[in-house]
Amino acid sequence: MKNTLEAKLAYRENAVRSATPIELVVILFEAAIEDMRRAVSAIQTRDIEERAAAVRHAMLILQQLQGTLDFERGGQVAKQFEQFYNLIRAKLLESQLRNSPELMSQQIQFMSEVRDCWAEAKKQIEPQPLPMPLAPPPESRQDGLEDGGPTAGWSA
Numbered sequence: 352m353k354n355t356l357e358a359k360l361a362y363r364e365n366a367v368r369s370a371t372p373i374e375l376v377v378i379l380f381e382a383a384i385e386d387m388r389r390a391v392s393a394i395q396t397r398d399i400e401e402r403a404a405a406v407r408h409a410m411l412i413l414q415q416l417q418g419t420l421d422f423e424r425g426g427q428v429a430k431q432f433e434q435f436y437n438l439i440r441a442k443l444l445e446s447q448l449r450n451s452p453e454l455m456s457q458q459i460q461f462m463s464e465v466r467d468c469w470a471e472a473k474k475q476i477e478p479q480p481l482p483m484p485l486a487p488p489p490e491s492r493q494d495g496l497e498d499g500g501p502t503a504g505w506s507a
Contacts, residue, residue, distance in 0.1 A: 386409035442454060
C-alpha cells in the first residue's frame with residue numbers, strides 16, 4: 352500500500368511539474384473531486400476524522416483556485432468563478448455539518464462539470480500534435496518522377 356501511494360504521489364508531482372496552467376487547473380479540480388469522494392465514503396462509514404481531513408483538503412484546493420483568479424483580466428468570468436468557489440465551499444461545510452453524502456455528491460457533480468469544461472478548453476486552446484502521414488509504397492508514387500511527368504526534369 353505504501354509503495355502504491357508513493358508511486359501515485361511521484362506520478363502526480365511529475366504531472367504538476369510539466370503541466371501547463373490550464374492542465375494545473377484540471378489537476379486541482381480532479382484532486383478536489385477525489386477529496387470529496389473520500390469525504391462521501393467517510394460519511395457513509397462514519398469516519399469523522401477522514402471526512403474532516405478530506406473536506407479540509409478540498410477546501411484548501413478551492414482556496415488555491417480562488418486565489419489564482421485575476422479580476423483585472425478575467426472581469427466578469429473571474430467574479431463568477433469566485434461565486435462558484437464560495438458556493439462549493441459553503442456547501443462542503445454544510446454537507447459536513449449535516450453529515451450528508453447527497454449534498455457532497457451534488458458538489459462533486461458541479462465540480463466534475465466545470466472540470467470537464469476546463470478539459471475541453473484545454474483541447475481547444477492547446478495545439479494537438481498532427482498525425483504523421485504514411486508514405487505511399489514506392490510502386491504507387493504519384494509525384495511524376497518515374498513516368499517523366501511534370502516534375503521529372505525539375506531541379507533546385
